[in-house]
Amino acid sequence: MCRTRAVLDIVGDKWALLVVRMLKDGPLRFTELKRAIDGISQRMLTVTLRDLERDGILTRTVRNVMPPHVSYELTPTGRTLREAAAPLLEWSLENLPHIEAARAAYDSRG
Amino acid sequence: MCRTRAVLDIVGDKWALLVVRMLKDGPLRFTELKRAIDGISQRMLTVTLRDLERDGILTRTVRNVMPPHVSYELTPTGRTLREAAAPLLEWSLENLPHIEAARAAYDSRG
Numbered sequence: 001m002c003r004t005r006a007v008l009d010i011v012g013d014k015w016a017l018l019v020v021r022m023l024k025d026g027p028l029r030f031t032e033l034k035r036a037i038d039g040i041s042q043r044m045l046t047v048t049l050r051d052l053e054r055d056g057i058l059t060r061t062v063r064n065v066m067p068p069h070v071s072y073e074l075t076p077t078g079r080t081l082r083e084a085a086a087p088l089l090e091w092s093l094e095n096l097p098h099i100e101a102a103r104a105a106y107d108s109r110g
Numbered sequence: 111m112c113r114t115r116a117v118l119d120i121v122g123d124k125w126a127l128l129v130v131r132m133l134k135d136g137p138l139r140f141t142e143l144k145r146a147i148d149g150i151s152q153r154m155l156t157v158t159l160r161d162l163e164r165d166g167i168l169t170r171t172v173r174n175v176m177p178p179h180v181s182y183e184l185t186p187t188g189r190t191l192r193e194a195a196a197p198l199l200e201w202s203l204e205n206l207p208h209i210e211a212a213r214a215a216y217d218s219r220g
Contacts (some may be wrong), residue, residue: 012124012198056212077208084201088122091194098187102166 015040015048016057020074020082021089023058027073057081125150125158126167130184130192131199133168137183167191 015037022028022036034045049072052058057078063069074082125147132138132146144155159182162168167188173179184192 012122012127012202014122017122054213054216055209056216057209077205077212081201081205084197086197087194088198091191092122095187095191099165102187103164106164106166 013048015044016052017085017089019045019048019052019072020057020078020085023072023074023078024082027061027071029069029071033072052078123158125154126162127195127199129155129158129162129182130167130188130195133182133184133188134192137171137181139179139181143182162188 018037018040019033022033028036030045030049033049034040034042037045040048049058049060053060053072056075058072058074061071061073063071128147128150129143132143138146140155140159143159144150144152147155150158159168159170163170163182166185168182168184171181171183173181
C-alpha cells in the first residue's frame with residue numbers, strides 16, 4: 001500500500017485544500033465558508049467538513065444560541081497542513097496564465 | 111470565478127500529484143509509471159498524463175523503435191510544480207499516523 005496515496009485521498013482534494021486555506025485567519029461558520037468558496041455545493045461542503053473533522057484537521061463547535069451557531073476552526077495539525085499546502089496554492093495562482101496558454105496551444109494542434 | 115479553484119482542478123488531484131512526483135528524477139515510460147503508482151488504473155493514468163501534457167506540465171515523446179517507446183518528462187513548469195507540491199507530499203507522509211489515529215477516535219465516538 002502506497003502510504004502517500006492514502007493521505008492524498010484526504011489532502012489531494014481541491015475542496016479540502018480550499019476549506020483549509022479559508023480557515024487560515026480563524027474560525028468561520030458554514031455559511032461564511034459556503035460564500036467564500038466559489039462553486040462548492042451545500043452537500044460537498046458538508047461532506048468535506050465532516051471528513052476534515054474526522055481526520056483531525058479541523059474542529060466543529062456548536063454554540064447553543066438561537067439560531068444555533070456552528071463554526072469550524074483548524075486544529076494544530078490543520079495549521080501545519082495549511083502551511084504545507086500554501087506553496088501549491090501559490091503556484092496555482094502564479095501559473096494559471098501559463099496553463100491556460102498551454103491548453104489553448106494543445107487544443108489548437110487538434 | 112475563483113482562479114485558485116480553476117488551477118486546483120489540475121493540481122489538486124491525487125493522481126496528478128503522484129505522477130509529477132514520480133517524474134522528479136527524469137523521464138519514465140507509461141509502464142514504469144503504472145508500476146510505480148500503486149492502485150492507478152490504465153485508464154486513469156492515460157487521462158492524467160493527457161491532462162498534464164495539455165496543461166504544459168509534462169511532455170510526451172514517442173520514439174519510433176520496435177516496440178514503440180513512449181516516455182513522459184516534466185517541463186520546466188512541471189518541475190516548479192513538483193517543488194511546490196513537495197511540502198504537501200511530505201506533510202502527508204509525516205501525518206498519516208496522526209490522521210489514522212484521529213479517524214479511529216472519531217469513529218469510536220459513533
